[in-house]
Amino acid sequence: MSSKNLTQNKKVNKLSLVAKTVTAMLGMAAFIHMTPVHADSVHTAVEGDTYYTLSKKYGISINNLMTANPSINPNNIYAGLPIKLPTSLKTASIGASLIVKKADPLATLKVFTANKVVEAWGKSFNYSKTINVVATAYSADPSENGWGPVDYYGNPLALGTIAVDPKVIPMGTKVLVTGHSHSGLPKKAFVAKATDQGSAIKGNRIDIFIPGSQSTVDTFGFQNVKLYVIK
Numbered sequence: 001m002s003s004k005n006l007t008q009n010k011k012v013n014k015l016s017l018v019a020k021t022v023t024a025m026l027g028m029a030a031f032i033h034m035t036p037v038h039a040d041s042v043h044t045a046v047e048g049d050t051y052y053t054l055s056k057k058y059g060i061s062i063n064n065l066m067t068a069n070p071s072i073n074p075n076n077i078y079a080g081l082p083i084k085l086p087t088s089l090k091t092a093s094i095g096a097s098l099i100v101k102k103a104d105p106l107a108t109l110k111v112f113t114a115n116k117v118v119e120a121w122g123k124s125f126n127y128s129k130t131i132n133v134v135a136t137a138y139s140a141d142p143s144e145n146g147w148g149p150v151d152y153y154g155n156p157l158a159l160g161t162i163a164v165d166p167k168v169i170p171m172g173t174k175v176l177v178t179g180h181s182h183s184g185l186p187k188k189a190f191v192a193k194a195t196d197q198g199s200a201i202k203g204n205r206i207d208i209f210i211p212g213s214q215s216t217v218d219t220f221g222f223q224n225v226k227l228y229v230i231k
Contacts, residue, residue: 041084041085041087042082042083042084042085043058043082043083043084043085044080044081044082044083044107044186044187045077045078045079045080045081045082045083046079046121046122047078047079047121047122047123049077049079049083050074050077051065051066051074051077054083054085058085058087060085060086060087064086065083065085065086067086068084068085068086069083069084071184071211071212072159072211073156073158073159073211076158076159076160078159078160078186078190078191079121079122079123079186080107080120080121080186080187080188080189080190081159081186082183082186107121107186107187107188108120108188109178109188109189111228116128118176118189118228118230120176120178120188120189120190121186121188121189125176125191125228125230125231126230126231127176127228127229127230127231128229128230128231129229130226130227130228130229131168131169131175131204131226131227131229132204132224132225132226132227133204133205133206133224133225133226133227134204134205134206134222134223134224134225135177135180135205135206135207135208135220135222135223135224135225136205136206136207136208136220136221136222136223137182137207137208137209137210137217137218137220138163138207138208138209138210138217139209139210139211139212139213139214139216139217140157140209140211141213141214143214144214145157151163151195151196151209152171152195152196152197153195155195157196157209157211158209158211159185159190159209159210159211160190160191160192160193160209161192161193161195161196161208161209162175162177162192162193162194162195162196162206162207162208162209163194163196163197163198163201163206163207163209164194164196164197164201164205164206164207165197165201165202165203165204165205166194166197168203168204169194169206169227169229170194171194171195171197172193172194172195173193173194173229174191174192174193174194174229174230174231175191175192175193175194175227175228175229175230176189176190176191176192176227176228176230177189177190177191177192177206177208177225177227178225178226178227178228179223179224179225179226180208180220180223180225181223182210182219182220184210184211184212184216184217185208185210191230192208194206196209206225206227208220
């Protein structure tokens with residue numbers, strides 16, 4: 001075979017390989033375009049949010065929102081609470097299949113010690129003092145609640161309920177809890193009220209109620225947290 005024919009054959013083979021590669025890539029893109037990607041986005045609640053307002057905002061039925069968030073009391077939605085948004089997403093391209101979650105700008109904590117003001121979730125709170133405590137967590141499981149899934153006063157347990165030693169933190173005291181880490185609690189900070197107590201909660205200790213199974217709540221363990229006693 002002449003060198004000229006050999007060169008031509010190489011060019012033909014190279015063009016054929018390029019054509020096959022492009023065809024394969026187009027086929028893959030078409031397959032991804034047609035394939036639905038199911039994912040749950042997360043909405044971080046702000047003051048005033050309800051399942052009704054979220055339903056209108058995201059176009060998701062109230063029933064679907066409640067089904068996706070079985071551990072959330074519809075009457076106890078407050079700033080900082082993570083709420084799952086059940087969605088069905090379709091990618092328009094390979095790049096669109098990558099969903100990037102941006103940090104919530106409201107999920108910040110600022111303390112102005114000179115004025116005794118703490119800012120969390122876009123709201124400012126005046127505080128009288130701070131208390132460093134060791135925190136644990138409990139669920140509504142019957143094995144953890146001798147008097148049922150209610151607090152000391154008989155109110156249903158809800159996010160924001162904490163058990164305290166009344167000698168250290170008087171019953172009814174409102175605090176901003178900070179320094180904790182658990183997927184069932186708002187990030188950075190959340191407002192809680194001392195409406196429960198227990199025989200094991202003595203001294204600088206608190207027990208935080210977290211909705212969910214006992215095994216999930218138990219992952220909280222022991223954590224050093226800081227309380228801001230707010231007015």
